[in-house]
Amino acid sequence: MNEISIAVSGINAVDNPGPGVGVVRSIKEDKSLQVKVSGLAYDAMEPGIYLDWLMDRSFVMPYPSSAGADYLARLLYIKETAGLDVVIPTLDAELPFYIKNERELAGHGINTFLPDKEQFDLRSKEHLTDVADKIGLSVPPTEVVTSHSELTAALDRVGFPAMIKGIFYKAYRVHNHLEAESAFHKIVNEWGYPVLVQKIVQGDEINVIGVGDGAGESLGNMAIKKLWITDLGKIWTGVTIDNEPVNRATELFLKKYSWRGAFEIECIAAGDKIYLIEINPRFPAWVYFATGAGINLPARLLRAALGLPFERDSTYKPGRLYIRYTYDMVTDADTFQKIITRGES
């Protein structure tokens, strides 16, 4: 097989890690693929830049919220200098650019494997109730508010503790009116209205990782329970599970929405009820868990993006344990200097 050049973002393997390093590690473990990887970074300090056993090259990118033309030009530069057959964006904020420019990128020979705009919008927390209904899950009691007085009234009904959430981004756990007002204003200032007030459901955090083929079927999916999370709410240890209602909901999600690309479904299991909390239109940061359990989703997605044959098997053993760990490395300043002065290494 010819060498494939790919670019992967989210290589910020920090305390709130992006999924990029796990994606690259997975792809490099598929020995039937010969892959050269460019890491896409937004800061010279992103650890992935320095993991030279994973990244062949690294490039600093303009922010995706900046002019699309600058971002596109940077990708075309990467194609010219390092080669670029497939981009795997892993950060929420990048996805609108890639979805909007999918055809243009393909015209330049840069392939992606992403949901379309309509599918992407399903992750909006406004749509979650509808999605949950269609896939047999519940949603915690939620109110949509657009003013301070509505916030107070909603909190009186929902009670404390509660989650104050933006439609797409940000969520704060609040325990009293003062905290709720502060969270409300932070979200409104950053993301505008409306804001959601959601009852906190106590239970086990169950998540599903998967890739949809765009025609209602799965390229593989796996369910886990989070055993331990950090103060930032990020998984530190987890275990694979085989939960029939969650498996059925995943299957329905793929069938009803013909989802294309990577996804993460976040749920809370409380007694007999399973609540849908969030749908993420990308790989989660714990993506390597699935690879380690035998389902290499990033490699399958890469193959799908290139039109190559891929496996669909979702067989894994419940009880496989995931443990994240920290690691220290020391290097000379050469790579850092190059990234700072040239924007690439």
Added chain:
Amino acid sequence: MNKLSSLALNEEGFVFDPTTGNSFTTNDIGLSIIRYLKEGKDSEEILRSLLDDFEIDSDTAQRDLIDFLAQLRVYRLFEGS
């Protein structure tokens, strides 16, 4: 019973529920009770087996069995009587 049949047990009393990801530890008697339940034995059969397997008097065995079944019900692992 269905839930019990899917539980993974090891010799040292570690019990893993693959549906929920929850895990528990239990002593030898608890482990034996789960194994007998998985085999489809009823309470009376389990009690007789416990008396055969362990140096334990009937009252203690009965109390342990009732307590343990109640624990299993709390964790939604057992719905029988």
